[in-house]
Amino acid sequence: MGTADVEAVWRIESARIVAALTRFTGDFELAEDAAQEAVAEALVSWPLASPANPAGWLMATARRRAIDAIRRRTALQDRYALLAVDSAVDSAIDEEIDPDKIDDDVLALMFVSCHPVLSSEARVALTLRVVGGLSSEEIARAFLVPVPTVQARITRGKKTIAAAGVPFELPPAAERRERLGGVLSVIYVIFTEGSTATSGDRLLRPDVAYEAIRLARTLAALQPDEPEVHGLLALCELTAARFPARTGPDGSPVLLDEQDRRRWDFSAIRRGLAALAKASTRGLGPYGLQAAIAATHASAPSVEATDWDRIVVLYEALGRVAPSPVVELNRAVAVAMASGPAQALAIVDELIASDRLPGSHLIPTVRGELLARLGRRPEARAELELAARLCANQRERSVLLRKAATLS
Structure with a gap:
């Protein structure tokens, strides 16, 4: 094995291993460090002799590393307490066959990684590391930050969890739904970075987006009765279904009205629609509403044949349950398609007057498009050039500049 x-x-297997070790040692940082040491040992040992049970080998090796670490820092008079830990950890392998306990452990690991005491950057890094199993190098590549920055976020996150005394357990039922929103938010942040990179020379980072989908599927399996979990999964699947058509052979962006819809991933669309049906059982929340918008696009044969009136209504509903300037901006785009650019321009100008998206390239992008449709070409060009200056993604910037050039 290589x-x-x-x-x-x-x-x-990483989430199950770290979760089991954390439960039996009571130390999240120790568990994660021991698991990483087991992986490092596997990289040396497995090419020489492949284990019959790779997951069991990793678990047993990580367990030994954790026990060694406890022994090194345990005073002689505390060795009897260590024996109890040793015995408890030894039982981890036996309990691994209990699927319900595994589910609880992995779910608890998600809640710990996304705990409110952590910064948003630490939540993302820890979730990708301990739940997703990504290395620091992979996380750094995904978010275009230096590896030491990622490592520092992970280290600070683990120390913050220890200092705050965060227990390794599922939150009480009364808190779980509220805390679940934080877990969903972290997964969605990871997905959005993959679906439209905030910076760099690539529009898409599919590996990042698909990792978020894997996390969402895991969460949906662990929390099958939570509609918004299925809503997030539906949104991710339906959005990712368009990935094959969103870029050309050279990686340049292909806008929605120019996409070859035959290249969309119809298997992902079917999975997304199935998840949306589960999300609809008790009324749609914010992620479910966004998924319903994505489903409307997915079912349309063209931009012109899209049910834009339905999309406007869905954005209005989304604005009531989860108001934000980005939702309003997206509603303006839908209004432009349903009722014309003049009405949409009024919505955008209200956002500008309230200064709700300062420094974002999104508002001048939409405003430039609307002005172009209204025939106000010099103003449109100025807006698109401003959007290009504000945009950190090179691929998006090139599209904006190309559009601006056509308005000369």
Whole structure:
């Protein structure tokens, strides 16, 4: 077994291993460090002798590393307490066959990684590391930050959890739904970075987006009765379904009205619609409403044949349950398609007057498009050039500049 095999097993089993170790040692940081040491040992050992049970090998090795670490820092008079820990951890392998306990452990690991005491950056890094099984290098590449920055976020996050005394347990039922929103938010942040990169020379980072989808599927399996979990999964699947048509052979963006819809991933659309049906059982929340918008696009044969009136209504509903300037901006785009650019321009100008998206390239992008449709070409060009200056993604910037050039 080579490096790729180790990485594949780790990606699948990491959450279960770290969760089981955390439950039995009571130390999140120790568990994660021990698991990483087991992976490092596997990279050396497995090419020489492949284990019959790779996941069990990783778990047993990580367990030994955790016990060694406890022994090193335990005073002689505390060795009896260590024996109890040793015995409890030894039982982890036996309890791994209990699927319900595994589910609880992995779910608890998600809640710990996304705990409110952590910064948003630390939540993302820890979730990708301990739940997703990504290395610091992979996380750094995904978010275009230096590896030491990622490592520092992970280290600070683990120390913050320890200092705050965050227990490794599922939150009480009364808190769980509220805390679940934070978990969903972290997964969605990861997905949005993959679906439209905030910076760099690539429009899409599919590997990041698909990792978020994997996390969403895991969460949906662990929380099957939570509609918004299925709503997020539906939104991610339906959005990712368009990935094959969103870029050309050279990586340049292909706008919605120019996409070859035959290239859309119809398997992902079917999965998304199935998840949306589960999300609809008790009324749609914010993620479910966004998924319903994505489903309306997915079912339309063209931009012109899209049910824009329905999309406007869905954005209005979304604005009531989860108001934000981005929702209003997207509503303006839908209004432009349903009722014309003049009405949409009024919505955008209200956003500008209230200064609700300062420094964002999104408002001048939409305003430039609306002005162009109204025949106000010099103003439109100025807006699109402003949007290009504000945009950090090179691919998006090139599209904006190309549009501006056509308005000369």
